[in-house]
Amino acid sequence: MMRLQFILTKLLRGLLTLLLAVTFVFIVLRVSGDPVSMMLPDDTPPAIVAEYRAAWGLDKTVPEQYVRFIWSALHGDLGYSFRDDRPALTVVLERVPMTLLLGVCGFIITVVIGLFAGIAAALKRGTSVDHAAMAFSIFGHSMPNFFLAILMILLFSMTWRLLPSSGGATWWHLILPAVTLGIINAGTVARFTRSSMLEVLHQPYMRTARAKGLRLTRRVMSHAIPNAAIPVVTVLGLRLGGLIAGAVVVETVFAWPGIGLMLVNAVGQRDLPVVQTIVLLVALTMVITNFIVDLTYGWLDPRIENRPNKEG
Amino acid sequence: MTVIDTEILSAGSDRRGDLASGKAETVLSVEGLTVGTGRADLVIDVSLEVRAGETLCLVGESGCGKSLTCLAAMGLTSEPLIVRQGRISFLGQNLSSLSENQLADIRGRDMAMIFQDATAALNPVRRVGMQIAEVLVVHRGLSWRQAEKQAIELIASVGIPEPDLRAKAFPHQLSGGMCQRIMIAMALACRPKLLIADEATTALDVTTQAQILRLMRELQAETDAAMIFVTHDLGVVAEIADRVAVMYSGRVVETATVDELFENPLHPYTRGLMACRLHATTTSHGRIAAIEGTVPSPSRRPEGCSFRPRCSFAKDTCLTLPALAPVVGNHRAACHFAGDFA
Numbered sequence: 001m002m003r004l005q006f007i008l009t010k011l012l013r014g015l016l017t018l019l020l021a022v023t024f025v026f027i028v029l030r031v032s033g034d035p036v037s038m039m040l041p042d043d044t045p046p047a048i049v050a051e052y053r054a055a056w057g058l059d060k061t062v063p064e065q066y067v068r069f070i071w072s073a074l075h076g077d078l079g080y081s082f083r084d085d086r087p088a089l090t091v092v093l094e095r096v097p098m099t100l101l102l103g104v105c106g107f108i109i110t111v112v113i114g115l116f117a118g119i120a121a122a123l124k125r126g127t128s129v130d131h132a133a134m135a136f137s138i139f140g141h142s143m144p145n146f147f148l149a150i151l152m153i154l155l156f157s158m159t160w161r162l163l164p165s166s167g168g169a170t171w172w173h174l175i176l177p178a179v180t181l182g183i184i185n186a187g188t189v190a191r192f193t194r195s196s197m198l199e200v201l202h203q204p205y206m207r208t209a210r211a212k213g214l215r216l217t218r219r220v221m222s223h224a225i226p227n228a229a230i231p232v233v234t235v236l237g238l239r240l241g242g243l244i245a246g247a248v249v250v251e252t253v254f255a256w257p258g259i260g261l262m263l264v265n266a267v268g269q270r271d272l273p274v275v276q277t278i279v280l281l282v283a284l285t286m287v288i289t290n291f292i293v294d295l296t297y298g299w300l301d302p303r304i305e306n307r308p309n310k311e312g
Numbered sequence: 313m314t315v316i317d318t319e320i321l322s323a324g325s326d327r328r329g330d331l332a333s334g335k336a337e338t339v340l341s342v343e344g345l346t347v348g349t350g351r352a353d354l355v356i357d358v359s360l361e362v363r364a365g366e367t368l369c370l371v372g373e374s375g376c377g378k379s380l381t382c383l384a385a386m387g388l389t390s391e392p393l394i395v396r397q398g399r400i401s402f403l404g405q406n407l408s409s410l411s412e413n414q415l416a417d418i419r420g421r422d423m424a425m426i427f428q429d430a431t432a433a434l435n436p437v438r439r440v441g442m443q444i445a446e447v448l449v450v451h452r453g454l455s456w457r458q459a460e461k462q463a464i465e466l467i468a469s470v471g472i473p474e475p476d477l478r479a480k481a482f483p484h485q486l487s488g489g490m491c492q493r494i495m496i497a498m499a500l501a502c503r504p505k506l507l508i509a510d511e512a513t514t515a516l517d518v519t520t521q522a523q524i525l526r527l528m529r530e531l532q533a534e535t536d537a538a539m540i541f542v543t544h545d546l547g548v549v550a551e552i553a554d555r556v557a558v559m560y561s562g563r564v565v566e567t568a569t570v571d572e573l574f575e576n577p578l579h580p581y582t583r584g585l586m587a588c589r590l591h592a593t594t595t596s597h598g599r600i601a602a603i604e605g606t607v608p609s610p611s612r613r614p615e616g617c618s619f620r621p622r623c624s625f626a627k628d629t630c631l632t633l634p635a636l637a638p639v640v641g642n643h644r645a646a647c648h649f650a651g652d653f654a
Contacts, residue, residue, distance in 0.1 A: 203432070204427060204429060204432040204433045205432065205433055205434055205435040205436070207388065207427070207433070208427060208433045208434065208435070208495075209435070210388055210416075210419070211386060211388060211419055211420065211424070211425040211427075212419065212420040212424075212446065212447050212450070212498065213416045213417060213418065213419035213420030213421055213447070213450060213451060214416065214420070214446070214450060215413060215416050216412075218450070222438075222446075223435050223438075226435075226437045226438070227435065227436065227437055300437065301436070301437055302436075302437060302482040302484070302485075303436060303437075303482070303484050
């Protein structure tokens, strides 16, 4: 009963989030300039301009367009790309695998580096290991991703000529953007892991674990980490959702053919349906990861009652 | 307060005759233990000894160093606490000569500790049965399946009904008393030779406390373990102790068998503690006796005897530190005037 209500609430909130995101983008796009005059040459006869406007539904008032958009979106129709006349969803979905590939690789790097650095820093608190890990964390946290991306290109592509700087043709092309994404996010994850671990390490049950005669590795792996996991999973969830969104900049710098690069291009070209579709997709991943994170809490911490409990 | 009356006192003393002969093996001996932080010593020159089958009670006010002495005995002190001096030997083995991993092998297997707040001392995200089983997996090399089976037996042995169901519970699903029993089951899993109980019953209500004390006494009799029982409750002392060490401001000020201590407390502090006990008779007078003043902070202990500022017998001689010396037989007290009370 509790569980059903919990899921319904989450679902409603998720839908509301999606609606708000799409509405915001819809309005901003409509007031930021006329796509037709952007796409057609300046000397196009007014009749043709009017024809395009009518074809894309831009001759209607904004509220009218909005109602139509939401209505068809609910029916799974997100409009046609202004540029290549195919359904916007199809155009965007073609690029999704590339973004997912980059996002997942970046995420794995984030998790591995972030958790490792955070745990090591907490266990070696106050030592040079801790200082180094936290310096790295601040670096990752404060470095703008485009700047790190450019630095990476400068070092690995230009100076040392080790890795390709742009495109997505081979696996080699994946390395630089994935590492850039990974490092940027690992800083935050390391910080959260460290503080969460430090809090846990001073709990009475950690002393019990020591009094039981458990060695350090077991104490950390099976007693500290499960307890420190909740805040870390929250951050990881946010980062996972954000990786798709965060990939926009990184994809652009490295010309990685994913939806991030497509989004930037579509905004420039005023390809409104494509922009709306991508924003909807990004918002959807955020909502879904959040939902998964919420469900994970109950599994990580039995004290959070959102799953059926036999012992209850 | 605990139910304390002469009935329990006399019931306890039947058992104590066996130990008096002193033939039992010394399990733990602490000599000249000093533990402190960078600023002040919290435990000073403490010497204790406990034999197989014997229960030693450490008594004193909060902050007098009882718990810290126990932690040091288990080798569990960690930054910023440092063991400055002293020798702790467990079954004849000097603990300070062992590595952290060697210590880990002894802890939980040969020496175990029961902590004060069991609800907090159990890992909140692991099932209690698993937490008990872990000890057996680590020290006895059992498989998880075997260990969990044995954990259920242990849970049953500490008097928890429906042990197989309880084993699957998380600490927050159990009451404080149940958690304390789980802790005891965990501590006893490998049948340790030394059991240290740090205020193990303090947080519990009187009925549960009495049950747990009885349980611990039974289990101790069964395994012939040595036990150090930390408490500030003289009722508990009367019920469970064979010998008592009274601590004040980091030092042991009096040691005696439980009967000697209750019959004839020699240190003015112990006498004060005894006077503070609530008797059925005191209620009619309306006023509860208390020791005037407060315990000195470890960084600002008075010169000489730490109890001097609160002591009604204090004289100039008390400016020199009294040694913990035998007064009557093996009854020791650290007071210049202890002989006058004997």
